[in-house]
């Protein structure tokens with residue numbers, strides 16, 4: 180059974196299959212969320228009309244209770260979460276999220292890629308949807324905030340609109356994207372980028388992407404049909420933890436994300452001369468590893484001294500033959516450069532290449548740099564940066580513009596329409612670890628900025 184968006188609408192099934200959208204199969208919210216759901220319903224009419232003149236704010240207790248609830252599915256005793264994409268815990272977590280979406284009055288469905296979608300109608304039949312969401316899958320021994328915060332916040336935005344009976348001109352879609360950590364499968368399917376071979380990739384849960392997609396209610400054979408048309412979305416907002424330490428270090432409450440950095444990677448091969456480590460005099464050596472050391476230092480220096488926020492890394496190195504008594508004849512390494520501007524990556528690389536030629540000269544080696552990977556930068560929409568910034572400022576939150584050094588589902592969504600991203604501080608910048616932490620008040624602030632950004636976009640047309 181599919182709805183008008185080609186989404187597969189789960190029929191009620193016996194046995195409480197997680198992959199359906201039947202109301203009775205959903206895991207119930209904890210008492211904390213349930214109490215918040217009840218108390219948030221406007222009771223006094225006077226209070227409602229007084230509030231109608233000012234933009235509402237979210238229920239901070241409730242969004243943090245939803246986050247805490249999610250830890251029931253794969254939460255570990257060290258405060259972290261292991262909720263691998265397509266695992267039983269992932270299914271249970273998605274099922275729980277679907278239940279809270281229904282409490283928010285959203286029409287819940289699962290598309291052919293397994294995206295969990297909660298939709299709220301708009302008043303203008305011609306208006307394109309505003310989408311917000313994130314992911315709830317984790318890396319093994321991961322944290323309890325990466326992706327979860329943006330997912331809980333998106334649901335809280337829908338709950339707040341529901342509580343206050345606010346009609347938006349645009350439809351609103353809350354999406355939980357599957358398998359973000361294993362290749363952004365859900366969001367990339369929405370832009371038609373999941374290639375057939377990917378369905379055979381075995382994910383951390385042990386299921387292939389294809390089998391996993393079927394497990395969560397999608398249809399791997401028809402995953403290409405999950406694709407949406409570029410220009411079919413009014414805008415996408417994702418709230419996410421920073422996963423860096425800039426906001427915390429500077430004491431800033433909200434990051435207005437300028438974009439997701441582009442990435443280029445090269446294989447480095449340094450060739451010198453392999454020789455006896457005891458009998459080859461120092462002046463006669465053409466030591467590939469010593470030359471590589473020079474180059475690595477140069478990479479660091481170029482990235483450090485060039486104006487801007489680019490980063491460059493040599494993250495892997497191997498000496499050949501790799502024996503204590505042999506002067507290395509060859510070194511294989513990798514170079515990675517990231518920046519918001521692909522042209523900046525190119526200019527930083529050009530300088531590194533120039534340095535490499537100097538190292539060749541000085542050390543009597545040859546250095547090859549072969550490009551092998553590229554992920555294009557995804558700048559956020561300038562208008563959306565203004566919307567996020569104005570929302571944060573009007574709420575009285577300190578904010579700063581910054582790039583995102585990590586990839587996000589928003590990167591895929593940028594192909595469908597304009598995107599905006601909101602960062603909240605991460606303690607000590609730690610992520611993909613049980614020590615990942617963002618303070619409840621910061622999560623509440625971020626969720627308020629998300630709500631107000633949605634309202635502003637809706638009002639802007």
Ligand SMILES: [Zn+2]
Pocket residue numbers: 314325326359419587
């Ligand atoms: Zn994430």
